[in-house]
Amino acid sequence: LPLLARLALPRRHAGRSARVLVLTPTRELAQQVEKSFRTYGRGLRRLKTVVLVGGMPFGPQRRDLSGPVDVIVATPGRLMDHMQQRTVSLDGIEALVLDEADRMLDMGFIDDIRAIAESLPTPRQTLLFSATLDGVVGRLALSLTHEPQRIEITSTPVQEAKxxxxxxxxxxxxxxxxxxxxxxxxxxxxxxxxxxxxxxxxxxxxxxxxxxxxxxxxxxxxxxxxxxxxxxxxxxxxxxxxxxxxxxxxxxxxxxxxxxxxxxxxxxxxxxxxxxxxxxxxxxxxxxxxxxxxxxxxxxxxxxxxxxxxxxxxHVIEGLEPRAPRRPAGAGRGGFEGSRGGKPSGPRTPAPRRGEDSPRRWGDAPRGHESRQERPAAPRAYGESAPRSEFERRVRGDESERRTLGVSGERKPRSGWGNKDHHSQRDGEGWGRRRRDR
Structure with a gap:
């Protein structure tokens, strides 16, 4: 609403440049944000909004940008395409909004975001929305803002949402x-x-x-x-x-x-x-x-x-009860105050976010990186058989599944273990943080 109030005022810069730029991580979110601008801004005369996302033809977007524009809602990759082809003007941007900034960084768009921000005029207002402001997100926020104010809003508890x-x-x-x-x-x-x-x-x-x-x-x-x-x-x-x-x-x-x-x-x-x-x-x-x-x-x-x-x-469904015992004592305990009385067993690092890569589509990939092919889904460790009845510590590598036996029953040496080719193979299979094309 404050951005719409700003758009009701005369332009600070002459020309056809957009006045507000909103960056989002996904196409669906971009369309949702643009729809909100149109819904809440229907009282403004001649409010012009444009969505720039991958997966859509480039030509119609170029035509939409040929006239006066007030708001551009875009994914970083497609906006970079338009900037490189000089089909978008950002000289009159008065406000930059980064929506779900943490998700955009997870998807590998940090270089695109920095490049876009550096191309915008100053002074301007910069708004960054994120589920967390720690680590790289916090450093990005500090690099893009001047004397920022931090506003925290408590999310609605799930219980209230029924x-x-x-x-x-x-x-x-x-x-x-x-x-x-x-x-x-x-x-x-x-x-x-x-x-x-x-x-x-x-x-x-x-x-x-x-x-x-x-x-x-x-x-x-x-x-x-x-x-x-x-x-x-x-x-x-x-x-x-x-x-x-x-x-x-x-x-x-x-x-x-x-x-x-x-x-x-x-x-x-x-x-x-x-x-x-x-x-x-x-x-x-x-x-x-x-x-x-x-x-x-x-x-x-x-x-x-x-x-x-x-x-x-x-919960269980009658007739489809699991053969495994119910949750063992201490397994999955949250370690928070409450009726359970659970205590934390020590800091645990969440597993890396599983990538959702896709081949390059219409310019949504981060700049300077080729999209990696999607790796096949990994087989389930437990297959079709029942899980172990005892929850003993699994030995490294789960030898019952990874071992390859020779004719004599002796274990074959692992090919490439510890050499350069092995590490290249690991990289190719998506180990570590992966850039995601959206």
Whole structure:
């Protein structure tokens, strides 16, 4: 609203340059922000907004920029394309907004953001929104602002949003699918979002659910923007009952009719858990969030519980009870004050965010980097068999699965272990932080 009030005033600079620039990590969020500008600014005369995102043809965007523009909402990669081709003017920018800055940095856009900021005129107002201001996000904020003011807003507790959270233990992959099928068919699901860890899993799970007779559709980063928009429109119209999505692609989804969120794969970051379950319980409605997990993944569950300050209630379905024992004592404890009395077992570093890479599409990738091919989904450690009955410490490498035996039964030497080729292979498979093309 303050930005709209600024736009109601005369321009400080002559010309056709935009006055407000908003950067977002994903296409869906960019479209949502641009729609909000049009909705709240409909009382302004001739307010012109433009969305610049990858996955859409370049020509129409160039035509939209040929006339006077007030607001540009863009993903960093596509904006850099227009800047390099000199099809966008930013000489009159009065305000820069970085929305979900932490997510943009996770996706590898820090160099693009710095380049864009350096090209903008001063003085200007800079607004940075982020779930955290620690580390690299905080340093970026300090480098882009002058005498900044920090404003913290407490998020709405999940309890107030009327979301019931459940945890269901699984034995293996087939057990997981049977549980999901039962949940979709018997839980009174109106509409649901099922989250997977990879794009390939989203596609495969969607095909399986269609085979069950479920009206399911996938949403992930390899889809063109038109396909993603069409899928979301079908979801809003009720033509899709279950949306199978990855984390980044699902950001910005706002559909009031979603009654259930099912974490088919637990999130790799505790913050993503909150974003996921926030897709339900909207507009004052109640919702259900169910997380399917194997006992080997209890460390992830513990990180979620510490982050939210709540213990996930364990549920079972009659006839589909897990063969594994219920959550062992101390497993997944959050270490927060409360009725559980859990105590932290020491600092734990969350696992790295699982990448959601996609081939370069229409200029959304960070500058100077070629998109890496998506790595195949890693096989589940427990396969189709029941997990170990005792939760002893796993030896490094899980020899029962990694060992390769020769004819005589002796272990073959690992090829390339410790040499340069081995490390190159690890890099090629996406170890470490990966840049993501959005």
């Amino acid at each position: 979301i019931e959270e459940r945890l269901m233990l699984i034995d293996g992959f087939e057990h997981k699918h049977r549980l999901l099928e039962k949940l979709i068919s018997d839980e009174g699901v109106q509409q649901a979002v099922v989250f997977t860890a990879t794009k390939r899993s989203a596609e495969e799970l969607t095909e399986r659910m269609v085979g069950w007779g479920v009206r399911a559709a996938a949403l992930h980063g390899d889809m063109t923007q038109r396909a993603r928009t069409r899928t979301l429109d079908r979801l809003r119209r009720g033509e899709v009952q279950v949306l199978v999505a990855t984390d980044v692609a699902a950001r910005g989804i706002d559909v009031a009719g979603i009654s259930h969120v099912i974490n088919f794969d637990p999130p790799r970051q505790a913050e993503d858990y909150v974003h996921r379950i926030g897709r339900t319980g909207r507009a004052g409605r109640s919702g259900v969030a169910i997380t399917l997990t194997h006992p080997n993944e209890m460390r992830t569950i513990g990180a979620i519980e510490r982050f939210t300050g709540r213990r996930l209630a364990e």
